[in-house]
Amino acid sequence: MVKSIRLKQLELGVCYYPEHWQEELWEDDFRRMRELKMSTIRVGEFAWALLEPQEGVFEFGLFDRALDAAHRHGLKVILGTPTATPPAWLTHKYPEVLNAAQDGTLYRHGMRRHYNYNSPKYRELCAIITREMAVHFQDHPAVVGWQLDNEFNCETNVFYAEADHAAFRAWARRKYATLDALNEAWGTVVWSQTYTDWEQVHLPRPTVADSPNPHLALDEKRFISDSVLEFAQIQADIVREAAPGHYVTTNGMFGHLDSHALTDSMLDFFSYDSYPQFASISGSTEAKPLSDRKWSLNLSAVRDVSPNFCVMEQQAGPGGWVNRMKMPSPRPGQMRLWTYQSVLHGADLVLYFRWRTATVGTEIYWHGLxxxxxxxxxxxxxxxEVGREFAAIGRKIAGTTYRADVAIVRDYDNEWDGEFDIWHGPLTGRSTHAWYKQLQYRHIPVDLVYLRTQAQDQLAALQKYKVLIYPHAAILTPETAELLSAYVESGGKLIFGARTGYKDERGQCPMQPMPGPVAQLCGITVEEFTAITGTAAAPALRWTQGGSGPQAWAEGFNDILAVEDPAVEVMAEYAEEYYAGRPALTKRRHGAGEAWYYGAAFSEPVVDGILDLLGVQSPSADWLSVPEQVEIGIRADDHRSYVFLLNYGEAPAAIVLSERRTELLGGTQIEGRVEIPAYGVLILE
Incomplete structure (x- = not known):
């Protein structure tokens, strides 16, 4: 079942903290929100110390008055459970709830998210405050939904409190049943790491050279994700029992958490916090960087969880804490552009963060409206302006979904394993960026799809796409290989990169030729390989099919391929190094489709060359000419289609339409040469 927000109208809202402001401001604040055509506010996610000032003493009066005022002005309310910020009385009385660094040092009161998910006491206290809130507000006419906690695994996504070690031990025992099975899975025969008692089993602890067992490190991430799910389920069950008429969601997409499983098991839809400047503040030396446009990749990942979702926090100004994350002010039009970036990629409810900039605390530079x-x-x-536009066009856009014929494939195991494994992890980010960048600049919409063994109808979901890119799937099971083979056989084109298929689900390297389970599908084996690092220069490529391709080099890693099937076509060779003349890029037809294998990390020129060979074009190529600085995306359903044009450039962008179209925001007919202002937006019916 698809878990999506279900609205009949695009809606706009804002995050509001009544506890931060004098009560005399509330009425004017809510009145002005309605003047801006806002419908929804989010409150309460950091207010535990006010809601329960002493253990077992609950005071809801402030929020009763705030919610009553919001309702008088016709605003809907999303309530946050306040469990991301345990109050001082709690952490002082029960220090066992605190998270710890790997060396055991406790994280003390004074920040947020300083708790651990596995403390029995913390779970108990969180259940109590959640139930008290849910029962108290269950019938309030303003409340429509609940946000669980706030940004699971933000600030930190590793946990080393004593409660976490104990819970991990129990988790490992459930998973493996016996120490013999655990020792075999973790390869503890190496370096005499064999466990002989369950009490010897811990999460990774400080080691010489800071290098824990890699199989343990992979299971650590799986355990953390399961811990979050158990913690969140407690609150979700309470809310559904006490307030069955309200929806349940949570926000953020952070590491070591299976957001798909979280949504499947307990949410009505997923929500996200969208801050496009995070993609650009670090600076870039690359040619033509995507900058804030790169944030569309993150939104694509959210869309794979919920095709229509809520942006619980949309960047509304310059951002940063007192001591980090110094982001400049959005230029005129950028805030509106970022809002429509979220809408294009599936957001039907967008809440700005925040109504007014805080005057105290760590986030005094995280500016609101x-x-x-x-x-x-x-x-x-x-x-x-956005509020008026949503009111005018929102019924047409709401419920439509993003459309793409190309998808980049991910999975959680390879993400988590790649954090520790420098032989494949860094390749994935590099290749994903190259593919996404070139697809963006060629105006080819692209989805991001997670492979999940427990998902239903996974083959049907993949068959929606003409092309799949699965860049560096080091961990690859026979079951996944069978799924991918069926996708290719049915007509899909599948593209792998270096280091594919050399690990099993435990992170071990089976004694078989690479690329392991997909060697037969690709018709090749990896005869030899080498890292391209240090003083080693990436060898040039020689394109052997389709004429001369772009000048390109085989970067990052080189798999030296041996053709095992006469049906394989060599599309490019290494032109240099001791393996000059050996295959670098191959294609094998299988059924109605094709399996491609590239023995290196993908770069922008290589992606361009492959796209040319595939013949993939923008869906609007036959009627619309658009410069690179404009993102093109399509939201559609069975009856209607809307083409979004987002200009990320600081200069106007000229487009040319060869056929007349209605521009939705302006309500005008346009044809021929049209100019999109700097940071401007057009939506074409």
């Missing part, structure tokens, strides 16, 4: 002075400003006016 209103500045400290609370006077009208450019960002407020821009939000009002």
């Amino acid at each position: 209103n500045d400290y002075a609370n006077r009208p400003n450019r960002r407020v006016r821009e939000a009002g």
Whole structure:
């Protein structure tokens, strides 16, 4: 079952903290929100110390009054369970709830997310505050939904408290049943690591050279994800029991968490926090960087969890804490552009973070719509423009979904294993970026799809795409290989990269030729391989099919391929090094489709060459000419289709339409040469 937000209208909202402001401000704040066409506010996710100032003493009066005021102004409310910020009385009385560094040092009160998921006491106290809130607010007419906690695994996604070690031991015992099975899975015969008693089993602890057992390190991430799911399930069950008429969601997409499983098991839809400047503040030396446009890749990952989702926090101003993350102010039009970036990729409800910039605390530089002075400003006016547009067009867009014929494939095991394994992990980010960048600049919409062994109808989900890119699937099971083979046989084109298929689900390397379970599908084996690192220069490629391709080099890693099937076509060779003339890129037809294997990390020129060989074009190529600085995406259903044009450039962008189209935001007919302003948006019916 698809877990999506289900709205009949695009809706706009904002995060609001009534506890931060004098009560005299509330009425004016809510009135102005409605003037901006906002429908929804999120409150309460950090307010535990106010809701339960002493253990067992609950005071809801402040939020009763705030929610009553919001309801008077016609605002809907999403309530956050406040478990991301345990109060001082709690951590002082029960220090066992605190998370710890790997060396055992406790993280003390003074920040947020300083708890551990596996403390029995913390689970008990979280259940109590969640139940008290859910029962108290179950019938409030303003409340429509609940956000569980806030940004699971943000700030830190590793946990080493004593409760976590104990829970991991129990988790490992459930998974493996016997120490013999655990020792075999973790390969503990190496370096005399064999466990002879369950009490010897811990999460990774400080080691010489800071290098724990890699199979243990992979299971650590699986355990952390399961711990989050257990913790969240407690709250979700309570809310559903006490307030069955409200929806349940949570926000963020952070490491060591299977967000798909989280959503499948307990949420009505997934929510995300969208801050596009995170993609650009580190600076880039590459040619033509995607910058804030790269954030569309993150939104694509969210879309794979919930095709229609909520953006619980949309960047609304310059951002940063007092001591880190210094982001500049959005330029005129950028905030609106980022809002439509979220909408294009599936958001039907967008809440800006936040209504007014905090005057105290760590986030005093994380600016909201209103500045400290609370006077009208450019960002407020821009939000009002979006609100009016949502009101005008929102019924047409809501419920439609993003459409793409190309998808980049991921899976959690390879993500988590790749954090520790430098032989394949860094290749994935490099290749994903190259593919996404070139698909963006060629105006080819692309999805991001997670392979999940427990998912239903996975083959049918893959068959929606003409092309799949699965860059560096080091961990590859026979079951996944069978699924991918069926996809190719049915007509799909599948592209692998170096280091594919050399590990099993335990992270062990089976004694078989690489690429392991897909060697027969690809018709090749890896005869030899080498890392391209240090003083080693990436060898040039020689294209052997389709004429001369772009000048390109085989970067990152080189698998030296041996053709095992006469049906294999060599599409490119290594032109240099001791393996000059050996295959670097191959294609094998299988059924109605094709399996491609590239023995290196993908770069922009290599991606361009492969796209040319595949003949993949923009879906609007026959009627629309658009410069690179504009992102093209399509939201559609069975009856209607809308083409979004987002100009990320600081200069206007000229487009040319060869046929007349209705521009939805302006309500006008356009044809021929049209100019999109800097940071402008067009939506074509």
